[in-house]
Amino acid sequence: xxxxxxxxxxxxxxxxxxxxxxxxxxxxxxxxxxxxxxxxxxxxxxxxxxxxxxxxxxxxxxxxxxxxxxxxxxxxxxxxxxxxxxxxxxxxxxxxxxxxxxxxxxxxxxxxxxxxxxxxxxxxxxxxxxxxxxxxxxxxxxxxxxxxxxxxxxxxxxxxxxxxxxxxxxxxxxxxxxxxxxxxxxxxxxxxxxxxxxxxxxxxxxxxxxxxxxxxxxxxxxxxxxxxxxxxxxxxxxxxxxxxxxxxxxxxxxxxxxxxxxxxxxxxxxxxxxxxxxxxxxxxxxxxxxxxxxxxxxxxxxxxxxxxxxxxxxxxxxxxxxxxxxxxxxxxxxxxxxxxxxxxxxxxxxxxxxxxxxxxxxxxxxxxxxxxxxxxxxxxxxxxxxxxxxxxxxxxxxxxxxxxxxxxxxxxxxxxxxxxxxxxxxxxxxxxxxxxxxxxxxxxxxxxxxxxxxxxxxxxxxxxxxxxxxxxxxxxxxxxxxxxxxxxxxxxxxxxxxxxxxxxxxxxxxxxxxxxxxxxxxxxxxxxxxxxxxxxxxxxxxxxxxxxxxxxxxxxxxxxxxxxxxxxxxxxxxxxxxxxxxxxxxxxxxxxxxxxxxxxxxxxxxxxxxxxxxxxxxxxxxxxxxxxxxxxxxxxxxxxxxxxxxxxxxxxxxxxxxxxxxxxxxxxxxxxxxxxxxxxxxxxxxxxxxxxxxxxxxxxxxxxxxxxxxxxxxxxxxxxxxxxxxxxxxxxxxxxxxxxxxx
RNA sequence: GGAUCUGUAGUUCAGUUGGUUAGAACGUUCGAUUCACAUUCGAAAGGUCAGAGGUUCGAAUCCUCUCAGAUCCACCA
Numbered sequence: 001x002x003x004x005x006x007x008x009x010x011x012x013x014x015x016x017x018x019x020x021x022x023x024x025x026x027x028x029x030x031x032x033x034x035x036x037x038x039x040x041x042x043x044x045x046x047x048x049x050x051x052x053x054x055x056x057x058x059x060x061x062x063x064x065x066x067x068x069x070x071x072x073x074x075x076x077x078x079x080x081x082x083x084x085x086x087x088x089x090x091x092x093x094x095x096x097x098x099x100x101x102x103x104x105x106x107x108x109x110x111x112x113x114x115x116x117x118x119x120x121x122x123x124x125x126x127x128x129x130x131x132x133x134x135x136x137x138x139x140x141x142x143x144x145x146x147x148x149x150x151x152x153x154x155x156x157x158x159x160x161x162x163x164x165x166x167x168x169x170x171x172x173x174x175x176x177x178x179x180x181x182x183x184x185x186x187x188x189x190x191x192x193x194x195x196x197x198x199x200x201x202x203x204x205x206x207x208x209x210x211x212x213x214x215x216x217x218x219x220x221x222x223x224x225x226x227x228x229x230x231x232x233x234x235x236x237x238x239x240x241x242x243x244x245x246x247x248x249x250x251x252x253x254x255x256x257x258x259x260x261x262x263x264x265x266x267x268x269x270x271x272x273x274x275x276x277x278x279x280x281x282x283x284x285x286x287x288x289x290x291x292x293x294x295x296x297x298x299x300x301x302x303x304x305x306x307x308x309x310x311x312x313x314x315x316x317x318x319x320x321x322x323x324x325x326x327x328x329x330x331x332x333x334x335x336x337x338x339x340x341x342x343x344x345x346x347x348x349x350x351x352x353x354x355x356x357x358x359x360x361x362x363x364x365x366x367x368x369x370x371x372x373x374x375x376x377x378x379x380x381x382x383x384x385x386x387x388x389x390x391x392x393x394x395x396x397x398x399x400x401x402x403x404x405x406x407x408x409x410x411x412x413x414x415x416x417x418x419x420x421x422x423x424x425x426x427x428x429x430x431x432x433x434x435x436x437x438x439x440x441x442x443x444x445x446x447x448x449x450x451x452x453x454x455x456x457x458x459x460x461x462x463x464x465x466x467x468x469x470x471x472x473x474x475x476x477x478x479x480x481x482x483x484x485x486x487x488x489x490x491x492x493x494x495x496x497x498x499x500x501x502x503x504x505x506x507x508x509x510x511x512x513x514x515x516x517x518x519x520x521x522x523x524x525x526x527x528x529x530x531x532x533x534x535x536x537x538x539x540x541x542x543x544x545x546x547x548x549x550x551x552x553x554x555x556x557x558x559x560x561x562x563x564x565x566x567x568x569x570x571x572x573x574x575x576x577x578x579x580x581x582x583x584x585x586x587x588x589x590x591x592x593x594x595x596x597x598x599x600x601x602x603x604x605x606x607x608x609x610x611x612x613x614x615x616x617x618x619x620x621x622x623x624x625x626x627x628x629x630x631x632x633x634x635x636x637x638x639x640x641x642x643x644x645x646x647x648x649x650x651x652x653x654x655x656x657x658x659x660x661x662x663x664x665x666x667x668x669x670x671x672x673x674x675x676x677x678x679x680x681x682x683x684x685x686x687x688x689x690x691x692x693x694x695x696x697x698x699x700x701x702x703x704x705x706x707x708x709x710x711x712x713x714x715x716x717x718x719x720x721x722x723x724x725x726x727x728x729x730x731x732x733x734x735x736x737x738x739x740x741x742x743x
Numbered sequence: 744g745g746a747u748c749u750g751u752a753g754u755u756c757a758g759u760u761g762g763u764u765a766g767a768a769c770g771u772u773c774g775a776u777u778c779a780c781a782u783u784c785g786a787a788a789g790g791u792c793a794g795a796g797g798u799u800c801g802a803a804u805c806c807u808c809u810c811a812g813a814u815c816c817a818c819c820a
Contacts, residue, residue, distance in 0.1 A: 004782070188818095195820085207820055220820095256819055264820050273820075334818075382747060383815060390816065520815090586756045586768070591748085592813090596755055598769045605782045616779035664759080672757070672767065684784075691779095 001618055001727065005611035007575030010723045015128055018722075023736045024135045026071035026506075035065040036073045036506035038491050038540075039134060040514050040522070044078035044141060045085050045116045048126035050549040050557060050595070051515055053567040056580040057546055057667060058513045059132045063715035064662050065510075066133070067740040073506055074133060075494055077140035078123060080116070082403035082483040087177065087340050089115050089402070100178070100401070104423045104450040105478055108401045129568055131576045131718045133736070138498050142486050143404070146497040151486045152407045154533060156464060163356050163532075164396075168458040170275045171395060173348040174338040175293030179399035180350060182482060183392060184521055187339040195331035196315065197261065199323045200247070201236040203228070206260025208333065209270070210318065211310040213240065214299045215288040216247065218266040220277060223251035225262050241317040242300045250281050269349050285349055293346065307346070351458050352397040353406060353479070360528040361388045367531060367538050375543045376665050377590040380516055387520045396482045399453065403480030409463050410456035412473045417457040420475070423450035434475075444473070453478045488525030491539040512540040515548060516590065544665055547592035549583065554594050565595060577717035578603035584716060585671040606675060607720045610713070613683055614724040617703055620694065627699050641693075644701045647686045651705045654681075655741045658712045671716055678709045703728075708741050 002009075022028060026036075037058050042048070058074060066072040089112050090100055100108055127134060140147065158164040171180035193208050200219055207213075219236070221228040231249040238245050254277055255264050268278030269285040278285060288298040295302045295310045302310045318324045336345040365388050367373045368381060375381045397406065412418060415438055421431030425446055430437065437447065454475045456462075468474055486493075491512070495503040514523060523543055530539030550556055551563040558564065571579050581603040587593040621628045639645045654677050661670035682705065690698050707729060714721040714735055725735035 001779090003780075205820075209820080254819085259819050267820095271820075273818095333820090379747070386746065386816060516814095588757070591756090594755065596769085599755070601782085602768060605780095608782050609780070612780035612783090614779085619779055661759095666759075668757070669759080676767075683780090687779085688784090 001611070001615045003615070005575075005608045005720060007577065007607070007719060008572075011129070011131070011576055011719045014719050014722050015131060017734065018133065018736055019128075019136065021734065023066075023734065024074070024133045025137060026073040026135065028737055029066070029069055029071045032069050032071040034073070034505045035062075035070040036075065036495075036509040037062060037511050037513065038494055038509055039074060039076045040512075040518075041077040041079040041140075041142065041487065041490065042123050042127075043081040043084055044123065045081065045088065045119050047122060048130075048567055050565065050567055052123075052127070053130060053579060053583055054515065054546045054549065055127070055132055055513075056130065056583055057544065058511075059130075059580075059718075060584070060662065060667060060715040061511060061513075062133055063718065063736065064740065066736070067711070067714070067738060069739060071505070073135055073138070073502075075138050075140065075498065075506075076124070076127065076134040076136060077490070077494055078120070078142070079483065079487055080142045080402065082398060082400050082480060083177070083179065083340065084483075085116060086112060086400050086402040101421075101429045101452070102423070102427075103452075105401045105452050107423075112402045126568055129571055129576060130580065133718070138494075138502070140494045140497065142483075142490075144497065147486070147493045148404050150493045150496060151404055151481065151489055154489055154529065155407065155481070155485075158355065158532070163360070164353060165356065166351060166353050166458060166462065168349060168351045170269070170272055170347045171350050171352055172336055172345045173291065173350065174341065174343050174345055175291065176341050176343040177338060178291070180348075180352060180395060180397060181338070181345070182395045182484075185339055186336040186345060187342075188334045189337050189342075190332060191335050192330065192332050193335075195260070195328040196318075197325040197327070198265075198318065199239070199325055200263070200265065201238040203231070203236065203249075203263045204261045204325050205263035205265055206328075207265055208331065209267075209311070211295065211299075211302070211307060211314050212267045212270045212288060213265060213314070214242075214295075214302075215267045215269045215286040216265045217268060217278065217283040217286055218248045218250050218281065220250050220252045220255050220264045220266050221262060222255040222257045223253065225255075225257045227257075227262065239321070239323065241314060241321060241323070250277075250283075252277050252280065270347055272347055275347070275349075287349055289346055289348065291348060291350075293343075307344075351455060352395050355394040355396055355485075357391050357394055357528065360532060361391050361524075363531050364388055364524055364527040367527065373527065373538050373541065373543060376545065380519060380543075380545045380590065383516075384519055384524060388524055391524075394482075396485045397479040398482050399478075400480050403483065404486055406477040406479050406481060407464060408477040409465065409468055409474040410454065410460040410477065411463065412475055413461075414457075417460070418475065419455040420447060421452040422447045423452065425450075448475070451475070451478065484521055484525050485529075487522060488529045489533065491526060491530060492534055507534070507539075508537045509540045511542045511544050513544040513546065516545045517548065519543075519545065545590045547587070547590055550592060550594050552595050552597065570600060574600045574604040575607055575719070577607050577720050581606065581671060581675075581717055584667045585675065587668050589665050589667065606679065607717060609679055609683065610710070610717075610720055610724065613678075613687065613706060614728055616687065617706065617728060620699065624694070626696060627694075639697065639701055641695075641698055643686070643689055644698050647682070647705060648701060650677075650681065651708055655708060655712060659740070662715070667716075674709075674713055674716065678713070682706070682709060711735065711738055711741055714738075 018024060042052055062072050062074040093099060155164060172186050173180045195206050195208055196210050197204055197206050198210060203219060232251045235246050235248050238247050254273060255262065266274045266277050266283060268275045268283050269287040270289060286298060288296055289307060290296045293306055295305050297303050299310065302313055305313060337343065338345055365385055368375065368384060375384060415435035418434035420434050424430050424442060491509050492507060495507050512523065526539050555563060567579055578600055582599045585599065639648055657673055658670050690702050710721045710724055722735045
């Protein structure tokens with residue numbers, strides 16, 4: 001044996017040995033109790049980051065249960081990550097001077113698919129490098145045809161049961177990425193913007209968005225506001241930049257008399273609150289901002305300007321006309337921005353598909369309250385409940401190409417009411433009213449072939465593929481599902497499309513292990529959709545939450561900050577075992593941690609220490625051949641020496657402790673105890689003691705206890721322990737499937 | 744505005760249902776060491792457990808308040 005443990009010589013070949021031996025497959029224990037963890041699917045196109053290194057927790061559980069003789073399945077898979085991937089791809093496109101508007105949706109999809117296929121596989125290699133005992137023979141991908149079919153079936157079922165519906169309402173729309181987002185995906189930013197006090201006929205109102213005034217369809221005051229009582233229900237005449245306009249004054253509780261002047265302009269098409277007010281008072285919606293982020297023809301002379309430009313221009317005009325009372329430049333407020341590109345999100349009215357979450361969320365709350373699903377640590381239940389209780393209907397439409405297309409067709413019986421965009425035969429981007437485009441001479445076939453996007457009226461008849469009638473014309477829904485709609489079904493769609501009988505055997509899964517930041521986005525969706533599709537079962541019994549790994553200074557790792565550390569580089573330097581151990585050691589379940597180089601170094605020294613214990617044993621056996629026999633026959637341990645008895649007893653207790661810690665998901669305590677015991681109790685004291693009095697009996701005890709230690713450590717540090725096992729013990733089967741020490 | 748979490752040695756963090764002198768790692772200081780390991784061994788120093796009050800025979804742990812930091816949710820033009 002080398003004097004120093006060299007992980008580079010060991011890790012790759014060991015992983016190959018495990019994989020070739022089919023030890024990652026649950027069939028290795030055909031009659032064992034089923035135990036299943038489904039890997040939270042990383043972005044197929046992405047690279048490993050530190051969050052993924054926390055999968056170590058799952059590997060510990062899987063390896064432990066496998067050694068317990070259970071049929072342990074850790075099912076890997078990757079996610080197509082709709083918006084993320086398309087975002088990255090479009091950046092690439094931009095470099096070559098192109099944009100998504102240059103391609104039909106079919107072409108664009110194929111381009112992205114080719115791009116992803118080219119970059120795929122990286123993540124799998126990286127997960128192998130960290131020693132994760134995933135059953136690769138069962139690997140899944142969110143766009144696997146059979147999974148797509150199941151996802152669409154869920155949509156169909158929900159639609160048939162009226163849980164999914166289509167509606168025309170305001171959505172958070174990113175004009176740069178060209179798609180809407182769910183409430184969850186909106187980020188907020190504190191901003192200082194001018195608050196304009198504008199003269200509205202006899203009234204004065206405060207607004208941050210004077211450019212939306214073209215979409216105003218009423219002025220509102222609080223019903224109890226004495227100052228304005230006389231105007232309620234009346235029409236007032238208003239001088240505006242575009243001439244005189246009449247406007248109704250309505251009363252609504254929503255208006256806060258304390259804010260500004262207590263008068264609000266109501267723009268139902270461009271503000272969420274105004275939209276609600278508009279619904280209550282049956283106000284018309286007048287859209288003045290287009291999906292390109294520019295003012296439309298309703299804005300008169302300002303048409304074609306960006307929102308920002310238009311705001312400045314409108315204000316300038318108003319000032320000229322003396323319509324601005326004053327400007328408060330110190331006004332602070334929060335604006336919704338796109339979490340990807342930071343563009344200010346526009347509330348825009350759009351036809352979208354929604355999931356009615358009322359019943360689903362009540363059930364999702366109930367299963368946790370009743371303890372059918374337990375969250376560890378328990379304090380993460382609170383945000384889970386809070387978020388679900390606040391949850392509003394879930395917008396699942398995304399105007400992306402990269403994703404699962406919503407499987408619906410619209411009957412085109414009145415082309416006048418459809419808006420389409422497409423690439424014509426000359427490869428030009430066209431968009432507009434379908435009837436007008438047809439009138440201009442574009443052919444139906446041409447439009448369908450180059451189709452980019454269809455906006456069907458809310459009244460259009462939506463049918464599924466097989467419901468289409470031959471004599472009728474249809475255009476497809478071009479929107480795709482929110483990625484979370486498909487990944488929210490992950491536990492059952494993976495198992496249902498896996499090997500025969502897997503679903504029946506492994507569902508519900510044992511544990512869902514993930515970072516707390518996607519508890520809401522992902523876990524709650526899985527619970528909702530899981531109990532919807534499989535009402536008798538929950539998708540997993542336990543939710544195990546881990547924290548985030550921050551950079552050495554405690555700052556969140558992010559590409560933009562440039563402080564991202566690649567776990568594989570650390571695995572190269574310190575060894576995969578050391579990286580795994582350092583992440584577990586000294587960090588309580590669920591709490592954030594700081595990447596610590598001293599800790600990595602300490603973990604690496606630990607692997608070397610273990611290695612040298614093995615070297616000592618090997619050395620002794622070479623020195624004294626009578627000791628070799630002892631190694632092979634470590635069954636009936638008898639100890640006459642008091643110290644031997646003592647350590648036997650201690651090791652027994654130690655082994656119980658480790659088991660208990662793993663069962664209770666206290667991996668940090670397990671790791672600390674393993675480190676402490678093996679180094680300072682076993683090596684420093686016991687080995688030193690035996691050195692002075694080597695007998696066959698004491699050496700046998702020593703060797704057998706060392707085996708126990710190596711076995712208990714295996715889930716945490718699989719490579720070095722397996723290698724030691726292979727060298728010293730050479731059983732018929734490798735350590736990975738040796739039985740867990742029982743007491 | 745509502746909620747959650749965190750505050751323990753120079754640093755990073757443990758501390759299971761309240762129970763002797765509050766632990767570890769790294770760092771620091773002193774010492775050892777031919778023969779498994781200098782990536783080692785032995786030893787030492789280092790803490791008013793953020794602060795104040797309360798419950799208790801007993802509090803880092805439970806309760807209240809204060810201070811500091813982080814996060815989440817909601818949201819007024």
